[in-house]
Amino acid sequence: MEPLLHITTTHYLVLGAALFLLGVIGVLTRRNVVIVLMSIELILNAVNLNLVAFSRMWGGLHGQIFAIFVITDAAAEAAVGLGILIAFFRNKETVNIDEVNLLKW
Amino acid sequence: MLIGGIMVITRKNPVHSALALIIALLAQASIYLMLYAPFVAGVQIILYAGGIMVLFLFVIMLVSIDRSIRERQFNSQWVVGMIAATALGGLFIAVYMKGTSVFPEHALSTIENDNTQQVATMLYGQYMFPFEIASLLLLVAIIGAVVMAKKRI
Numbered sequence: 001m002e003p004l005l006h007i008t009t010t011h012y013l014v015l016g017a018a019l020f021l022l023g024v025i026g027v028l029t030r031r032n033v034v035i036v037l038m039s040i041e042l043i044l045n046a047v048n049l050n051l052v053a054f055s056r057m058w059g060g061l062h063g064q065i066f067a068i069f070v071i072t073d074a075a076a077e078a079a080v081g082l083g084i085l086i087a088f089f090r091n092k093e094t095v096n097i098d099e100v101n102l103l104k105w
Numbered sequence: 106m107l108i109g110g111i112m113v114i115t116r117k118n119p120v121h122s123a124l125a126l127i128i129a130l131l132a133q134a135s136i137y138l139m140l141y142a143p144f145v146a147g148v149q150i151i152l153y154a155g156g157i158m159v160l161f162l163f164v165i166m167l168v169s170i171d172r173s174i175r176e177r178q179f180n181s182q183w184v185v186g187m188i189a190a191t192a193l194g195g196l197f198i199a200v201y202m203k204g205t206s207v208f209p210e211h212a213l214s215t216i217e218n219d220n221t222q223q224v225a226t227m228l229y230g231q232y233m234f235p236f237e238i239a240s241l242l243l244l245v246a247i248i249g250a251v252v253m254a255k256k257r258i
Contacts, residue, residue, distance in 0.1 A: 012136070012140070014201065015136075017197045017201075019129075021190060021193060021194050021197065024189075024190050024193055025186070025187065025190045028182075028183070028185075028186030028187070028189060028190055029182075029183040029186040029187060029190075032119055034119045034122075034123075034161065034164065034165055034168070035119055035122050037161070038122055038123065038126050038161065041126065041153075041157070042126070042129070045129070045130065045133055045153075048133075048145075048149075049133060049136065052137055052140050052142050052145060053140060055140075055142070056140045056141060056142070061220075061223055061224055061227050062227075064142050064144065064145050064220075064224055065224065065227055065228055065232055067142075067145050068144075068145060068148060068224070068228070069235060069239055071145075071148055071149065071152055071153065072239045072242070072243065073239075073242070074153070074157065075152060075156065075157055075243070075246075076242050076243055076245075076246035077246075078157045078160055078161070079160065079246050079247070079249075079250040080246050080249045080250050080253065082160055082161070082164045082250070083249065083250035083251070083252075083253030083254045084253050085164060085168065086164065086167060086168070086253065086254045087253045087254065089167075089168045090256070095168050098182075
């Protein structure tokens with residue numbers, strides 16, 4: 001009898017794709033910059049999940065190393081993004097992205 | 106984890122979004138543990154759920170959220186955005202349906218008892234140069250964040 005809960009790499013990939021999709025929806029539709037940045041974190045986490053799942057599949061550790069590098073990137077990105085957000089809020093008194101329309105034609 | 110992710114993009118209050126994101130990140134750390142990656146799980150909890158989320162919560166409290174809660178939550182291009190996201194989802198589903206199974210059914214056995222040691226050996230041996238580049242990146246990010254958040258440069 002085959003075990004019912006046999007989790008393969010494909011399951012992890014489907015979960016990662018769903019998480020990526022949630023992040024994309026958040027980036028494309030929300031107005032608050034803070035929530036857009038959080039959605040970017042969701043996207044990076046989906047990528048991390050895929051990396052670790054593949055690392056498990058091939059039995060190596062390269063995927064985990066890359067996941068750690070991606071986490072480092074996410075930290076740097078969050079710090080710079082939130083710094084930009086603070087500067088932006090000081091200038092415009094708002095946190096809505098569609099009011100950043102200086103480059104709009 | 107998906108529930109946490111859905112709550113991140115639907116809540117009105119950014120603080121609630123951040124708390125939902127913490128739930129999603131912790132759930133992902135448990136998934137890392139299922140994938141025999143305890144070091145990445147620890148880094149995820151400490152760095153993401155600890156560090157980055159504290160940063161997010163600080164900034165949420167710095168910018169005023171009272172006005173933005175009462176405003177419209179979705180931007181005016183949300184229909185186009187949803188169409189694009191649906192197209193991406195359709196692409197994922199098409200790939201999933203059409204793809205033949207190339208992944209091996211059973212995962213290879215990973216060394217599990219000294220994962221942290223193996224990661225450290227690889228990080229300081231084979232991946233020495235990217236590691237140094239990452240430190241440079243963090244330095245640049247620190248300087249950039251300070252310059253951005255300063256009042257008068």
